[in-house]
Amino acid sequence: MDAELGSWRDGRARSAITDFVRRVTTEGGADYVDPAERVAVVDNDGTLWTEKPMQIEIGFILQRLAAMAEQAPDLRERQPWKAAYMHDYDWLGGAITQHYRGDDADLTVLMGGFLRAFAGMSAEDYLAASGEYLRHGSHPTLGRGFGQCAYPPMVELLRYLEAHDFTVYIASGGDRDFIRAISDEVYGIPAERVIGSSNALEYQEDERGASVVYRARPDVFDDGPVKAVRIWSRVGRRPILSAGNANGDIPMLEFTGGPSLPALRLVVLHDDEEREFAYTDGAEELLERAERGGWTVVSVRDDWTTVFR
């Protein structure tokens, strides 16, 4: 038993990981993979840390919208600032519910506010604001700091892979620079190995010198097929190991391995109502695909001895 995966119970998931790593690192073996090719990609929300009751980033955006409304009273009459300022989670939740029913009117309003929230801010200021929120805020229902919302078994997996000469990237649908603010201290993953969504950036020169500044325009939404494209763009290689927990991770997992390389695909199943949250919404297709393809399902309840530190 490898001490490095100490929060993993003996079982199929753990064995799948250790067997795969043994195969790709055994020189002369049929599945040996050169260290340069040992690329792993891991989703963030719901895979490395908890994403319920809402993604941690949403809280950051709402806080910013509320602060804008604090400064500019006229915004308090306009959505989504109004809902953020009034803590009107019914309106916010309703926008998402309506979206699933095919009505994007409120979601469009919400997204417009999100884009406005950081427009004109330099990437470095955004990084600093994200870090401030992540280091000092706390999870709304778990009552723990955001850094403690990471899953220790997954962080152990990152270290285990690195110990076997893997290079690990975070490949998230969430905002790239938000994650970068804390990726090194929480996950040991440096900024240059965080792949994610981003609003458009623009180069500006002014009296303070040159900087890159956010615009009120989306650029990359790093989910679904885009995840595979972005992994190639950033890494220039296929991953041989990937981990995700939602339908938007399917293309990333499909893209893993490929014609000439072995693959291990991990799917985190949230089935632990007691220690975390139990849900499969947004993961139905992934779980079906995992079953059909023999992908490795990781049960939070059964495979992890610890869910949070």
Add this chain to the structure above:
Amino acid sequence: MDAELGSWRDGRARSAITDFVRRVTTEGGADYVDPAERVAVVDNDGTLWTEKPMQIEIGFILQRLAAMAEQAPDLRERQPWKAAYMHDYDWLGGAITQHYRGDDADLTVLMGGFLRAFAGMSAEDYLAASGEYLRHGSHPTLGRGFGQCAYPPMVELLRYLEAHDFTVYIASGGDRDFIRAISDEVYGIPAERVIGSSNALEYQEDERGASVVYRARPDVFDDGPVKAVRIWSRVGRRPILSAGNANGDIPMLEFTGGPSLPALRLVVLHDDEEREFAYTDGAEELLERAERGGWTVVSVRDDWTTVFR
């Protein structure tokens, strides 16, 4: 004298490099920079290897267009396949000349052909084709392999920086995946540290599995202000050292250092007719900016003992 910069003559450029590296690596010094922040970005065409009489990548594209015309005779009657097939450098050069005169008609035709040239090809096949061309082709006028078109003093600089815990990225206006094909063997820079232009990629699933495939659509043209944006997107930090040779490198050089970090900006001046090429076209603004800002100009003629191996 540092043995590692053996192809650099003693002089202002060499001293600027060694002084800067000493300052940022001296613990407790005013300009000390943490190793994680020691990011260097270096342009490719004209900075790491020769770009005359035309960028090496252009030859690759023309070869591909000619091969397409070989397969499909009707293409031989259409530009730019006709010019590529007939080796009509007058037409090709004319498209560029007209562009500088404000007439983009032929350039648009040329670019349309370039986009078509690789549409439908997977990123991995493109990488393989690029590697094939770069390893087996030779420079049209210098009579040397493309790998030998790199400047040894610049490759020494990359190693020198790495020896002082810098992380070096290539930040090129040229095609990202073309450079990736040979970046490790020629420059010792792995694929994930090559930033460059790219046509759009698309995720596809078919009987061979999942892949990412080029589309006949541009995505990123990594030049000018975009270089600074792309460096942030890829690295998540400002560089503290940058090197370029053309006007399109100005924003990257301006972006270097910034409010809280020291900066060294290197400008390669092509002034050696005898050993390479002498030209300043496309670099006029950069040279003016360098003089105004006291940026470090590297003279190929005076600062390098060797231009090619």
